[in-house]
Amino acid sequence: MSGTLQGIEAEWIWHDGEFIPWHEARIHIMSVAVQFGSSVFEGIRCYATDDGPAVFRLPDHIRRLLDSCRVYRMDPGCSSEELVRACVETIARNGLVSCYVRPMVLWGYGAAGMLPVGSPLEIYVVTFPWGSYLGPEALEQGVDVCVSSWQRAEPNTYPAMVKSAGHYNNAQLMKMEAHANGYIEAIALTPGGTVSEGSGQNIFAVRNGVLYTPFIDGTSLSGITRDSVIQLAGDLDIAVRVEPMPREALYTADELFFTGTASEVTPIRSVDKIPVGAGRMGPVTRALQQRFLDAAHGRLPERREWLTPVPSAAGAPTAAATQSRVR
Numbered sequence: 475m476s477g478t479l480q481g482i483e484a485e486w487i488w489h490d491g492e493f494i495p496w497h498e499a500r501i502h503i504m505s506v507a508v509q510f511g512s513s514v515f516e517g518i519r520c521y522a523t524d525d526g527p528a529v530f531r532l533p534d535h536i537r538r539l540l541d542s543c544r545v546y547r548m549d550p551g552c553s554s555e556e557l558v559r560a561c562v563e564t565i566a567r568n569g570l571v572s573c574y575v576r577p578m579v580l581w582g583y584g585a586a587g588m589l590p591v592g593s594p595l596e597i598y599v600v601t602f603p604w605g606s607y608l609g610p611e612a613l614e615q616g617v618d619v620c621v622s623s624w625q626r627a628e629p630n631t632y633p634a635m636v637k638s639a640g641h642y643n644n645a646q647l648m649k650m651e652a653h654a655n656g657y658i659e660a661i662a663l664t665p666g667g668t669v670s671e672g673s674g675q676n677i678f679a680v681r682n683g684v685l686y687t688p689f690i691d692g693t694s695l696s697g698i699t700r701d702s703v704i705q706l707a708g709d710l711d712i713a714v715r716v717e718p719m720p721r722e723a724l725y726t727a728d729e730l731f732f733t734g735t736a737s738e739v740t741p742i743r744s745v746d747k748i749p750v751g752a753g754r755m756g757p758v759t760r761a762l763q764q765r766f767l768d769a770a771h772g773r774l775p776e777r778r779e780w781l782t783p784v785p786s787a788a789g790a791p792t793a794a795a796t797q798s799r800v801r
């Protein structure tokens with residue numbers, strides 16, 4: 475994965491119904507979003523399929539974005555259909571085939587304190603090509619991870635089901651500590667000491683052919699890839715148990731893997747230098763990873779409803795079609 479945006483910038487960014495050049499997407503240093511991390515966002519992937527580019531579970535991501543807005547009392551002033559269209563149009567306008575999509579809803583310049591009164595709520599949709607988040611080899615070789623010394627916050631502190639920028643300070647602490655200690659990624663525990671999730675991924679364990687994943691317990695994000703994998707496990711007659719996961723289950727699992735939009739289905743090779751199972755991708759992980767990638771790339775007819783096609787730039791509607799956002 476490229477660690478920086480330099481060199482992978484797209485040409486256009488969608489801003490409140492209009493396309494603006496990438497480098498003109500600027501906000502003031504005193505925007506509420508900059509001062510206090512007051513923005514909500516999504517991370518979505520568009521995949522190349524035989525029928526052209528298609529966005530994976532786009533309406534579900536937009537639903538989560540609007541849910542995030544609701545919890546933070548943000549009124550985006552547009553419908554989910556308009557936001558879906560904005561994402562599709564931005565991909566088409568940039569001529570991208572496979573890419574990452576980052577819609578953001580943020581409080582702009584105005585308020586000095588905690589109440590965002592007098593600040594505009596701005597919406598952006600950013601797209602850029604992005605390879606494998608945990609490294610080019612990660613999907614096959616797996617990743618070496620640690621249990622973080624930073625834990626997730628108590629439920630009812632930061633709403634963990636919401637994708638808010640401010641929450642990711644905790645994830646950054648985890649990720650930076652992991653890298654400083656030579657690991658690719660970190661797993662957070664809950665305040666109670668059970669397993670929560672990765673810095674930007676949900677986690678699954680396999681033991682005796684059964685798939686385990688922790689509850690969405692107010693310390694983790696309800697991942698769309700997690701939900702996809704649970705459904706795909708059903709297709710493959712793999713039993714799934716959603717239950718609290720003790721830390722020691724990480725060291726005794728036959729297989730472990732992360733799920734996430736950026737990370738897709740990434741095997742975990744070791745935790746705290748203890749090899750997971752045989753130390754390489756196991757058969758259940760492989761089957762689920764394959765099925766997930768098949769679904770995302772449009773190779774599973776029964777999962778085509780998960781894909782929103784992106785028309786080619788020439789046939790794409792113009793930004794005017796999404797300019798109904800009223801302030």
Ligand code: PMP
Pocket residue numbers: 517645671672673674675676694695696697698699700733734735736
């Ligand atoms: N947990 C966290 C904290 C995340 O940031 C992500 C990535 N969005 C996930 C889990 C996985 O969610 P999804 O599968 O919807 O990308």
